[in-house]
Amino acid sequence: MKLGVPRERATGENRVGLVPETVARLARLGFEVLVETGAGREYNPDSAYEEAGARVLQAREEVYGESDAVIKVLRPSPEEAEMMHDGQLLVCFLNGPMYPELVARLAAKGVTVFSLEAIPRISRAQSMDALSSMSSIAGYKSVLLGANALGKYLPMMTTAAGTTRASKVLVLGAGVAGLQAIATAGRLGAEVTGFDVRPEVKEQVESLGARFLEPEREEPEEEEEPYEEYEPKGLARIMVALGFNSFAEPPEEREKNGRKTSAEAESMKRTGGYATLQPEEKQRQDRELIRRELRTTDLVITTAQIPGRRAPILITREMAEEMAPGSVIVDLAAESGGNCELTEAGKTVEHRLVKIMGPVNVPGMMPIHASQLYSRNMENVLKHLAPEGELSLDFEDEITASACIAHAGKIRHEPTREALERGRG
Template structure:
């Protein structure tokens, strides 16, 4: 007897070529007592119906059967209006559904009594890492952004020596050092670029450096300027005599007059958890100056549930060299660049501004594999084993369930989504 049926419909959003579960994860679920229904053709041309059947899934002819017989629906993109009408009370839907950007859709799902789990709402905790589809897809987006930038740039990324002379390595700046940004840094470093990075969070500095990037930091810049006049200590007078006689301890500078290398920092000078407003403003001025030297800028800053922050304004674009490239991974949420247009490449003053959308879907094989593994772990988290097979267990005291479940029991649970809905009704959205 099967207690939980998991349904995998074919994605209907234009350009979406991922699938909610792949045969690998279907086999694991079936082995643990889940039933799995897959709409014919859901795996496109890389996961065929026969592969799902071999894994133990039941192939059905249309979406109506999938929605009609499943307890849990696993999708990638949010449901269309037609799909919403196929969902029923008590059913669980797992997908990417940014509530604050789609409050009306969440409201309709809540009205139908659907329990909605949003992948965008995953908490950033160690316990949730194995279910974090947002990070899995972000890594793919960062990888593809580097390739798009290299392909758009009209010159080599690495330094190359040829019979005709040597070409300089491209200068690349990555703004936003989260999962996508770190992947973009790593790929550009492997391609041989001079990579620079910036983020407002102090902890990202060492992360970027560990992957080969130079972190843009106004404090470091000031230290370099101060060190230009630095001179190595040389003992003088009687100290020089004592060193000549073999008393080498006198070669060290007096502690009350000099700072000894390696002893510059004490507990009182450790980097604070948050940088000061003054430092952030100085950093922004430095980024504005350094962007003039860049051949490629990749922006990756996203704020869940909000419009993307503007990091590159028109003036900064106009200060860049002709032939340089900006790839804006935040295009779908308004863009980090003032001139970005989602899904288009804009030319402004000789600079190409690329606004790609749904990059993970351009790598559907690995994107689906990673997504399916995240979904497998999430399904196991919201069910419990028992005699006869797994059963749904929604524990709203659990941090992951509480954060990801944005609608349940006819109500919108996510505060940001409720606020966005109120604003849209009042005309202030």
């Protein structure tokens, strides 16, 4: 099976699909690797690929024309899509629901599309999960970007001129990127707080030394009920008169078998607080919680994204305007609309003395390690899809069925089909 590795041409994209160390391992497994000249930039020169066993080609048309599978980082451009042919496999970050027309074009050409965002989050697929690998890098780098833009130290510093307090960092979203951001900010000495709509991640946030932002729960004061002597009535009074003294006692509030009374069960339903609120009320509460925290926060990292949809707004214009002058927001969801209402993808906006950064392709800012991790993920993807060196798609397998969004001329991914129909409707 011939694997093609073209040079990434998107603006700011310096990663590569396979690095030489991975090429060497794949070559030993029987794969033939074709690399476009310059694909690895200055950190992975052509000579390193040749030493690893790859064949370096001068034109990308040759790479697309000769290969059975194309390993890219980002989705192909329209020109690259036209270079692909029937029966070819494409593995990359494509995000079908955002680019359904591209998926339709590839499907019409008979290309099998394996989209990395669609790999299921199961333990068996962890070694293939490039999205988590790249998110970890983005979380780390986001803190460095924020620290560079912030006019303060992150750690507490004691100098001859006095002591400065540690900066307060708030990370919204405790997924892979968020947890890495929390860990990085903590290592740099900041006072870190993490927030997520899922209260079950509290333990993970706190395990990194950060505070988990949640509503304060006030324990209701127990009121003593006034004592009233029980007076049997009706049938109970008659039974007492007949000598059945047990009827002189009040009825048990709880049955001996441990079942709860209806009143007690209703009380249990009302407990749980934050985790059991109705969605509308929870959203209002979360927003107010974040608003109060932002007033004393120096650096905010936002990481909340929903695959195939616009990122949720977590910080409104009004909330940003209440932040202290010189505060910084780094919005990792900028490419999908942003978690801050003021975010502009690829730009740094200054609004009322608050900086809102909307970096794009943050993993591409660290291409050496990003490419190494991505390449290892691709090695495991290829071992899964072509275990004997030849493509073998088993659609009974959860990983293959989920991540293969187009095959044999058809779009298999339902969200992508729905997006295509909406666009054409």
